[in-house]
Amino acid sequence: MEPELSTREHSGLLTDLYELTMAAGYLQTGFDARATFELFVRSLPKRRNYLVAAGLEQCLDFLENVNFTAPEIDFLRRHPVFRNIRDEFFDYLAKFRFTGDVWAMPEGTLVFAGEPILRVSAPIIEGQIMETYLLATISFQTMIASKAARVVTAAQGRPVVEFGARRAHGAQASLLAARAASIGGCQGTSNVLAGQRFGMETYGTQAHSWVMAHENEALAFRHFLDAFPDHAVLLLDTYDVHNALREILAMGRKPAGVRLDSGDLVKDSRWIRRELVRAGWNDVKIFASGDLDEDKMAALMKAGASIDAFGVGTALATPGDSPHLSLVYKLVEVERDGNVRGAAKLTTAKVTYPGAKQVFRFSDAVGKYSGDEIALSEEPERNAEPLLVQVMAGGKRVAKPETTLQARKRCLTSLTRLPDRYRQLRRDVSYPVRYSTRLKALLETVKRLVHRAKSI
Amino acid sequence: MEPELSTREHSGLLTDLYELTMAAGYLQTGFDARATFELFVRSLPKRRNYLVAAGLEQCLDFLENVNFTAPEIDFLRRHPVFRNIRDEFFDYLAKFRFTGDVWAMPEGTLVFAGEPILRVSAPIIEGQIMETYLLATISFQTMIASKAARVVTAAQGRPVVEFGARRAHGAQASLLAARAASIGGCQGTSNVLAGQRFGMETYGTQAHSWVMAHENEALAFRHFLDAFPDHAVLLLDTYDVHNALREILAMGRKPAGVRLDSGDLVKDSRWIRRELVRAGWNDVKIFASGDLDEDKMAALMKAGASIDAFGVGTALATPGDSPHLSLVYKLVEVERDGNVRGAAKLTTAKVTYPGAKQVFRFSDAVGKYSGDEIALSEEPERNAEPLLVQVMAGGKRVAKPETTLQARKRCLTSLTRLPDRYRQLRRDVSYPVRYSTRLKALLETVKRLVHRAKSI
Numbered sequence: 001m002e003p004e005l006s007t008r009e010h011s012g013l014l015t016d017l018y019e020l021t022m023a024a025g026y027l028q029t030g031f032d033a034r035a036t037f038e039l040f041v042r043s044l045p046k047r048r049n050y051l052v053a054a055g056l057e058q059c060l061d062f063l064e065n066v067n068f069t070a071p072e073i074d075f076l077r078r079h080p081v082f083r084n085i086r087d088e089f090f091d092y093l094a095k096f097r098f099t100g101d102v103w104a105m106p107e108g109t110l111v112f113a114g115e116p117i118l119r120v121s122a123p124i125i126e127g128q129i130m131e132t133y134l135l136a137t138i139s140f141q142t143m144i145a146s147k148a149a150r151v152v153t154a155a156q157g158r159p160v161v162e163f164g165a166r167r168a169h170g171a172q173a174s175l176l177a178a179r180a181a182s183i184g185g186c187q188g189t190s191n192v193l194a195g196q197r198f199g200m201e202t203y204g205t206q207a208h209s210w211v212m213a214h215e216n217e218a219l220a221f222r223h224f225l226d227a228f229p230d231h232a233v234l235l236l237d238t239y240d241v242h243n244a245l246r247e248i249l250a251m252g253r254k255p256a257g258v259r260l261d262s263g264d265l266v267k268d269s270r271w272i273r274r275e276l277v278r279a280g281w282n283d284v285k286i287f288a289s290g291d292l293d294e295d296k297m298a299a300l301m302k303a304g305a306s307i308d309a310f311g312v313g314t315a316l317a318t319p320g321d322s323p324h325l326s327l328v329y330k331l332v333e334v335e336r337d338g339n340v341r342g343a344a345k346l347t348t349a350k351v352t353y354p355g356a357k358q359v360f361r362f363s364d365a366v367g368k369y370s371g372d373e374i375a376l377s378e379e380p381e382r383n384a385e386p387l388l389v390q391v392m393a394g395g396k397r398v399a400k401p402e403t404t405l406q407a408r409k410r411c412l413t414s415l416t417r418l419p420d421r422y423r424q425l426r427r428d429v430s431y432p433v434r435y436s437t438r439l440k441a442l443l444e445t446v447k448r449l450v451h452r453a454k455s456i
Numbered sequence: 457m458e459p460e461l462s463t464r465e466h467s468g469l470l471t472d473l474y475e476l477t478m479a480a481g482y483l484q485t486g487f488d489a490r491a492t493f494e495l496f497v498r499s500l501p502k503r504r505n506y507l508v509a510a511g512l513e514q515c516l517d518f519l520e521n522v523n524f525t526a527p528e529i530d531f532l533r534r535h536p537v538f539r540n541i542r543d544e545f546f547d548y549l550a551k552f553r554f555t556g557d558v559w560a561m562p563e564g565t566l567v568f569a570g571e572p573i574l575r576v577s578a579p580i581i582e583g584q585i586m587e588t589y590l591l592a593t594i595s596f597q598t599m600i601a602s603k604a605a606r607v608v609t610a611a612q613g614r615p616v617v618e619f620g621a622r623r624a625h626g627a628q629a630s631l632l633a634a635r636a637a638s639i640g641g642c643q644g645t646s647n648v649l650a651g652q653r654f655g656m657e658t659y660g661t662q663a664h665s666w667v668m669a670h671e672n673e674a675l676a677f678r679h680f681l682d683a684f685p686d687h688a689v690l691l692l693d694t695y696d697v698h699n700a701l702r703e704i705l706a707m708g709r710k711p712a713g714v715r716l717d718s719g720d721l722v723k724d725s726r727w728i729r730r731e732l733v734r735a736g737w738n739d740v741k742i743f744a745s746g747d748l749d750e751d752k753m754a755a756l757m758k759a760g761a762s763i764d765a766f767g768v769g770t771a772l773a774t775p776g777d778s779p780h781l782s783l784v785y786k787l788v789e790v791e792r793d794g795n796v797r798g799a800a801k802l803t804t805a806k807v808t809y810p811g812a813k814q815v816f817r818f819s820d821a822v823g824k825y826s827g828d829e830i831a832l833s834e835e836p837e838r839n840a841e842p843l844l845v846q847v848m849a850g851g852k853r854v855a856k857p858e859t860t861l862q863a864r865k866r867c868l869t870s871l872t873r874l875p876d877r878y879r880q881l882r883r884d885v886s887y888p889v890r891y892s893t894r895l896k897a898l899l900e901t902v903k904r905l906v907h908r909a910k911s912i
Binding site: 008011017019021024028029035058080124137139166202209210212228229314318323324343345 | 465470471473484491527532584630651652660684776
């Protein structure tokens with residue numbers, strides 16, 4: 001019999017098994033240390049000039065509330081891998097709370113390769129168990145917010161509504177995708193629950209099925225106008241776009257808008273605008289949707305399509321040009337018996353810089369971003385904006401949650417400060433990010449230590 | 457202030473706003489009809505010869521329990537689009553239950569283009585509101601199960617473990633991806649909660665961070681063997697693979713296995729096997745992971761890599777070669793005032809066949825699948841397997857839920873009956889699917905009716 005399907009939001013089992021085997025191993029062998037982990041991408045996806053940080057709010061909610069129930073601990077106790085593990089581990093899990101400190105880039109901040117989006121300092125076991133949840137949550141929402149910022153850029157000021165619920169990875173993913181798309185600049189969503197939960201504007205019109213269900217198209221339009229005299233947006237492409245518009249014009253009842261979901265959007269939208277203007281219906285909006293992405297939207301705008309707003313679904317819920325972010329969560333520092341030691345992974349092509357870090361963002365005279373420096377967190381402040389701020393101390397938030405709209409505003413403001421050559425859709429040049437001299441020196445020191453350890 | 461983040465699993469607001477505007481419109485205009493909707497893909501993704509149906513269990517759970525709470529209805533009441541909508545609609549939502557009949561392909565069934573995976577017959581409003589949830593749920597899990605079947609095929613009998621939790625679209629998506637990967641044939645998952653919820657085997661070893669946290673690699677391995685004498689799988693590629701294995705051999709304590717997560721998997725795995733055999737450690741397993749997919753795995757096997765089991769993450773949680781399925785949910789039949797009418801969308805390149813359908817799967821003399829026929833549900837049975845079975849009557853399940861492992865077994869059995877030319881990774885030929893003569897005739901009738909309606 002399948003157990004119930006509901007997700008326990010704050011279950012400590014929302015992790016990879018190896019996080020728990022390592023946790024058990026640290027306890028069993030008396031390895032007592034405080035560790036710092038950092039979450040970052042090694043390189044930007046090919047078609048991204050920048051990323052937009054998102055997902056922090058869900059991470060903080062999880063960190064504040066994560067725990068293990070008795071049935072969950074029982075499940076682990078029966079797992080063969082834990083056969084030799086002492087009760088100490090299971091007792092530990094029963095009392096488990098996250099007690100660490102967290103520094104992070106606020107949601108909506110622009111991020112580049114190598115820059116920590118989030119840094120956790122905690123007892124090593126706690127930091128380890130949290131890895132999977134933090135990676136999944138930041139990775140997913142940052143990917144969507146970053147795509148949304150491109151789509152919104154391509155819309156050149158016209159509103160973009162997120163339509164991706166039906167392409168999302170299940171119900172919860174649809175809510176979080178809508179949220180992340182809003183942080184990236186979308187005006188609203190079709191997802192009603194996301195609207196209710198996150199205070200976002202929701203939009204919706206009619207589907208082809210409305211038209212198909214009626215005996216004929218004119219009747220379908222008339223019924224919709226009856227129900228929604230001020231808000232009817234009529235879908236024109238069920239059978240024939242020109243015929244559909246003529247039926248509406250002949251009816252003489254002005255809708256709030258019309259929508260095109262397929263066909264030649266340039267030709268059709270221009271023809272529709274001419275007909276609307278001829279009828280004196282200058283304020284009827286033309287909405288476009290149907291497998292749109294930033295490239296298609298840019299091409300439509302360039303070709304002179306007459307579109308007032310866009311609905312974008314698949315490209316926002318599951319971006320095909322970058323369907324995942326290779327976010328990593330790396331151990332950068334270990335403190336044990338009073339000794340602090342930088343940690344680094346050194347296999348070829350996958351080097352990580354050791355040490356707890358801060359990112360400084362420099363601006364030019366007119367306030368445009370001119371470049372970033374990744375430094376050790378203990379280095380003196382630069383004449384630049386430090387991007388990582390403390391969001392959690394001893395497992396508790398240090399400030400009350402931000403709203404999605406505050407994060408959206410941060411993103412939109414940041415984008416106005418990003419020079420056009422990085423904001424554009426194409427990648428011509430990379431935004432300059434350098435490592436501090438002290439950080440580079442620490443990497444060399446760690447390399448020498450590892451080589452010495454090997455030769456012993 | 458942001459509202460609480462937890463997802464209400466059975467909220468009727470888990471839908472696109474237009475489903476609710478249409479619902480309100482049908483009520484307000486007295487359009488009382490029973491409708492049949494079908495869910496299918498118009499064409500297979502380029503790199504798929506077949507799909508594996510998955511997600512039905514979550515759909516049935518939703519359909520049985522979906523409802524609207526008072527605060528949810530209040531949210532709609534305050535939405536400007538519903539300003540002119542009478543109380544009748546909000547009263548209707550307060551009592552809302554899904555009362556329809558559902559026919560579906562059981563999970564693990566192989567599916568081809570045009571074939572309904574699921575068919576809903578219900579009052580048109582109910583069928584409409586359910587659209588978004590059904591599409592997202594079946595689309596996502598079918599995509600993952602289909603990818604998993606390819607990955608498992610490429611493993612040539614070696615076990616594949618799903619490692620995708622950190623790349624999934626949030627926590628709930630990670631559970632459902634693990635579930636769908638299991639239906640597609642994966643042996644288990646790294647996702648602990650998925651293991652607990654769906655009765656799946658869970659696997660986990662150690663991460664690079666375990667090695668990096670210790671003063672040196674030998675100590676890291678020794679500690680892990682101390683904690684897990686029978687189950688330790690040691691990760692070799694933190695610093696240097698050869699050096700790591702030599703440390704383990706020098707220690708003289710046999711681990712259960714070793715894992716490679718980067719580097720030249722062919723050369724390294726063969727070298728490791730030789731060293732293990734030389735030490736008499738013939739039963740130490742070699743695990744491979746690190747951005748693997750079916751193409752890389754097939755290449756590894758062809759090049760003679762010596763690998764006993766695979767861990768596959770990103771490719772299973774977010775398949776880059778087909779990051780979404782273009783699943784649609786189309787109105788195919790409307791019954792109103794005693795008249796049944798087929799419905800079809802007729803814009804160029806997006807024609808849908810009208811009428812409630814059944815799919816018949818034919819087999820040859822040795823039990824291999826030879827081709828499918830899509831027919832009207834009222835047509836007589838063929839000497840073939842009907843794939844759609846009734847799973848819900850009047851809003852209630854007609855049988856108790858299947859387990860994930862039953863669905864997995866159905867998939868693996870079906871794959872043995874699929875001829876190799878369709879099961880292989882490359883697409884050379886398409887599996888034959890035809891439409892019945894009566895179905896083609898109905899499409900022509902509907903086309904004529906629509907043209908006549910237009911010319912009135």
